[in-house]
Amino acid sequence: VAKEISYKERKVISIGVVSELxxxxxxxxxxxxxxxLLSPERSNKGYRKYSFVDVETLIEIANQREEGVPTGExxxxxxxxxxxxxxxxxxxxxxQINAQFGTHKK
Amino acid sequence: VAKEISYKERKVISIGVVSELxxxxxxxxxxxxxxxLLSPERSNKGYRKYSFVDVETLIEIANQREEGVPTGExxxxxxxxxxxxxxxxxxxxxxQINAQFGTHKK
DNA sequence: CGTGTAAGGAATTCTGACACG
DNA sequence: CGTGTAAGGAATTCTGACACG
Numbered sequence: 001v002a003k004e005i006s007y008k009e010r011k012v013i014s015i016g017v018v019s020e021l022x023x024x025x026x027x028x029x030x031x032x033x034x035x036x037l038l039s040p041e042r043s044n045k046g047y048r049k050y051s052f053v054d055v056e057t058l059i060e061i062a063n064q065r066e067e068g069v070p071t072g073e074x075x076x077x078x079x080x081x082x083x084x085x086x087x088x089x090x091x092x093x094x095x096q097i098n099a100q101f102g103t104h105k106k
Numbered sequence: 107v108a109k110e111i112s113y114k115e116r117k118v119i120s121i122g123v124v125s126e127l128x129x130x131x132x133x134x135x136x137x138x139x140x141x142x143l144l145s146p147e148r149s150n151k152g153y154r155k156y157s158f159v160d161v162e163t164l165i166e167i168a169n170q171r172e173e174g175v176p177t178g179e180x181x182x183x184x185x186x187x188x189x190x191x192x193x194x195x196x197x198x199x200x201x202q203i204n205a206q207f208g209t210h211k212k
Numbered sequence: 213c214g215t216g217t218a219a220g221g222a223a224t225t226c227t228g229a230c231a232c233g
Numbered sequence: 234c235g236t237g238t239a240a241g242g243a244a245t246t247c248t249g250a251c252a253c254g
Contacts, residue, residue: 007113007114008113012118012119013118014123014245014246015245015247016149016245017118017120017155025215025216027214027215028214028215030247031214031215035214043123045222045223045224045246045247046223046246046247047224047245047246048246048247049123052113065214070213071214120224120225121224121226122223122225131236131237132225133235133236133238134235136226137234149244151225151245152244153226153244153245154225154226171235176234176235177234177235178234
């Protein structure tokens with residue numbers, strides 16, 4: 001045991017569900033992938049599978065796009081974030097704990 | 107903000123993916139639902155959607171079944187666990203952090 | 213550039229049932 | 234009791250393309 005990744009990073013969500021979760025059309029989601037803003041995995045039969053991290057990335061993309069930011073710029077912004085690894089890590093943890101306790105299971 | 111639930115509890119995974127994740131057949135997964143061992147949600151069109159918690163529950167069910175434990179008993183065991191809420195909570199958190207740090211993103 | 217849509221095909225999921233036991 | 238399977242239908246996803254601009 002030392003090989004698993006967090007639920008947040010597991011690629012298991014279909015494009016249809018991602019569309020509901022983000023409010024984006026499937027066309028838009030596939031287009032952003034084409035532009036390399038995110039990289040879903042593929043099932044055996046070629047179906048795209050996304051993680052919650054992908055969903056969050058898409059929500060960020062949606063917000064940027066609403067402000068008129070072109071995909072090229074959004075892509076650069078996203079790439080910068082990946083370099084702040086360690087610092088972002090702590091924020092991720094507390095974020096997860098908040099998600100856990102900040103509420104009641106509905 | 108105070109209404110979201112953890113990624114672990116969001117019902118977003120299709121039965122096909124759950125089948126791959128657990129090694130169980132779709133038939134078995136649907137049967138355990140019929141026996142009330144878990145409760146997936148449904149999409150608009152009636153498609154079942156599971157959470158990572160459901161996946162873990164199913165893995166536990168699979169282990170119990172391998173030992174010959176009947177679904178009725180497994181169901182009771184699962185119901186007992188839901189009553190140990192607060193204590194399990196802390197374990198859940200540390201478990202998440204371990205999943206996060208216990209490894210490298212592959 | 214970013215996104216909608218119709219097009220045709222392949223794969224998914226659903227339910228109810230028969231089967232074995 | 235627990236699980237496999239064939240059956241028919243409905244909904245999903247995929248790709249490449251035309252459209253507007």
